[in-house]
Amino acid sequence: MPDQHRLEEQFLSQEAERRISEKLDEAEKIEIDVQTDLLKIVQGQADSVSVTGQGLVIQEDIRVQEIKLQTESININPLSAIFGQIELNEPVNAIARIILTEVDMNRTLASDFVRSQMQSFDLDVDGKIVSFEAEKIEIFLPGDGKIECRGRVxxxxxxNTRPFGYTAIARPRTHSQPAMLExxxxxxxxxxxxxxxxxxxxxxxxxxxIPYFKWEDMVFHIKDxxxxxxxxxxxVETQMTQIPSSETLSSP
Incomplete structure (x- = not known):
C-alpha cells in the first residue's frame, strides 16, 4: 500500500506547481515539495516547503535563470491546503539562491514594467536641487567579481536639462567586503x-x-x-507573509 503521508505531500506539491505554472509566462522547470502529512495539515502545519525553478518568466520580460528556495516549518490554513493552495497563518522565514544572467537582467531593465517603475530622484548639491531622470541602464558582467553599468539620464x-551618459565599474557588497567603486x-x-x-x-x-527590499508579501535581505x-x-534571506500566489505572479 502506498505511503499515505507521501501521497498527501505529492498532492499538495503537484497542485501548487500547477497553480503557479498556469500563471507564469514560461517555465523550463518548476518543482515544489511540501513536507507534511494529513495530521499536520489538519493542525495547520507543514515541516517545510522547497521550490526549485529554472527559466521562469514573469510578465514577458522578467526572467530568472534559476531559483532554489527553502522555508522553515510553517503554519498554514488547513482548509486551503486540502485544495492544494498553501496560505500562511504566520510569517515564515526562507533562504533562496537566485541566478540571474546578464541577458535576462538587461531584458528586464528594458521592459515596460521596469521602465514604468523608474523614477527621477533629486540631490541637494550645495543647497541647489539637481534632478536625474533615468532613460537607459545596461548591466555587463565581465567576471572577476565586477559589475559594469552603462547608462543615460x-x-x-x-x-536647464541635458543628457548625461556614464559608465561605472563596481564590486558589490558581500558578506566579507563592502561595496567598492572602481x-x-x-x-x-x-x-x-x-x-x-x-x-x-x-x-x-x-x-x-539599504538593509532590505520589499515586494508584495515578501521582504528580501541580500546576504551575499x-x-x-x-x-x-x-x-537571499526572505520573510514571507504569504507564499507567492498565482495572483501575485500575474499582477501588473
Missing amino acids: LLKENG SFNCTEGGGISIELVTALMHKAKELMN IKVETGSLVLL
Missing part, C-alpha cells in the same frame, strides 16, 4: 562637477546599504552576491 540643474566615467553631456559627483556617491552608498562571467548569484 536626463540631468536637470540651474533650470571607476566612473562620463561618456556624454560634457561632464559634471566634483560637488555633484560627491552627492552621487553618497546617494549610491545609501542605496547599496557572487559575480560570475555573464551571471549574478544572489544568496
